[in-house]
Amino acid sequence: MHPGFQSSRRDFTFGPWRLSAARTHIMKSARVERLAEELHMPSLPEMMFGDNILRIVHDYGFGIEFNATDALKCVNNYQGMIKVACAEEWQESRTEAEHTKEVVKPYDWTYTTDYKGTLLGDAVKLKVVPTTDHIDTEKLKAREQIMFFEEVLLFEDELHDHGVSSLSVKIRVMPSSFFVLLRFFLRVDGVLIRMNDTRLYHEADKSYMIREYTSRESKVSSLKHVPPSLFTEPNEISQYLPVKETVCEKLEFPAKVDPEPTPSPETTCMESKSV
Template sequence: MLASLTTMMSHGFKNSKQDFSFGPWRVTATKNHIMKSKDIERLADEMNMPALPEMLFGDNVLRIQHGEGYGIEFNAIDALRRVSNMNDAVKVACAQEWQESRTDSELSKDVIRPYDWTYTTDYRGTLIGEGMQIKVTETTDRIDMEKLKAREHIMFFDEVLLFEDELHDHGVSMLSVKIRVMPTSFFLLLRFFLRVDGVLIRINDTRLYHEAGKEYMLREFSTRESKIAELKGVPAALYTDHNEIAQHLPLKETKCEKLELPLTQLPTTDDEVVH
């Protein structure tokens, strides 16, 4: 097992890159400064969106790559490309409710636009690899969360923020990813957290688990959400703590997948596929 850390300063932000080897896998966590405004504007035009998150870390990435070249990574730009791919019914209803509750506020007129201003994404990672690709299939297998609760030495841990927006001071929209590596496995959590003050709280989680020696990873995607008016008996102080409030949000959707590792060289012309 090997860990290395390099740091540098740029534009007032602390940049870092951490690498950790776990058997044939290399985990890389890269943190960089916020994208410059001109680059954000150019990206917004490319995505046909009037605006992107205020704090967009376009160069931040958490990558898990096998020695053969294939793997999976998590980055902000691919996540934003998945915005608006989910059911919009709740989003639109909440936008109207939010606007009506702030009829005297000029801010509401700026925020309610013909796009998903919450930046809700169902992103579950980007498959990488030239010539060899991980195969994704639906499965009934589940990640053994009880096993993950066992006290096991954590050899490596890191968390990478991909984007954050304060929704014109009326809430927060945030995407981050963290990973921990134990002697026999690694576990990753990608979390999208949305809080629209007085209206809605939503959490989209992607969990990824791999045991050493297994020929697959397990990936689980889930959506939990609730209108704030329906959170009866839940202290308002918990609304800003995504770890605490997640326990009080009803489960709306779940999807379990098996990411089968390639055993032989497979011809392909695509370098990466977003799922």
């Protein structure tokens, strides 16, 4: 963290919703080691913000939150063929690297996650329903006052100075709606760029949220027409990355609610992947 960093927690009320964003220090090594053992992973990202969180909770107790620990639960602990091939290619392009041999391990060393948030609630919970509806991007472009904005970094790893793997979430609240973007961004220098985005949109007069998950990926060798300066700019490079998978869902509010529910988490990972 930057010198003089101060932990912060910001809360905002949007109708029946309470929005909370907490930003604090990197987890201490002892906690990181314990968590790695719990997750059956040889190591966790260099910068692990285990106490950072964005939480959106309705007055009745149901809602959704975004945190690093649940995101890492969605990382594949066993390398698939694509990951092995990528690691081997990375090795070949970095034969002189000090940590090259550490790349190929029995887990996804890129920390790629298809995490889409953790549903909250017990007696009542958001219902996930497949849909063909998409977020209305034109509404998002409308000029509206931003009443609340926060960005929270969940984890980051520089892949031994040969790229970056990061997960962050940001929210903006307007008078008529709120919008969340959870972004996993991976750049393995000279090899691959990957971006998994989860967008969440709720309009105040609707009884549901729209959630869109989009996975994009490209080998760097296929991006020769793109200025390399854009490789470090997720917002700029995204338009050049082919879409590998898109999933649209409605998170419907419960029809009946218990006024005093006991929240319990449910992590949402993608159940299947398309190549």
